[in-house]
Amino acid sequence: MALGIPYIRLEYRNTCHDPIIPNKHYISVDRETAYLAYEKEGNYGVAKAHIDRFNEVKDDADYLSWVANNGREYYLKNCNWPNSGLNLMSRIEKDLS
Numbered sequence: 377m378a379l380g381i382p383y384i385r386l387e388y389r390n391t392c393h394d395p396i397i398p399n400k401h402y403i404s405v406d407r408e409t410a411y412l413a414y415e416k417e418g419n420y421g422v423a424k425a426h427i428d429r430f431n432e433v434k435d436d437a438d439y440l441s442w443v444a445n446n447g448r449e450y451y452l453k454n455c456n457w458p459n460s461g462l463n464l465m466s467r468i469e470k471d472l473s
Contacts, residue, residue, distance in 0.1 A: 377447035401447045
């Protein structure tokens, strides 16, 4: 996300103040699909789920660019200094009030 390069991973399960959205901020491998693949084929099954998802999106330059830009914007807004510190202070102030 920080580099503006799309990345692929298992679906996040998060409760961030600003959620990381699958297939918008990163390329998501469905968590349930990966779990079922693991139960059937172990680590190979999870790797295959990632490869299958990669093959689905690898030739869609517009989608990859869109995901990369969204991920970069998310990083700059929520993770990059000074925004990360400002976000933290805002959350602390909200929790204390």
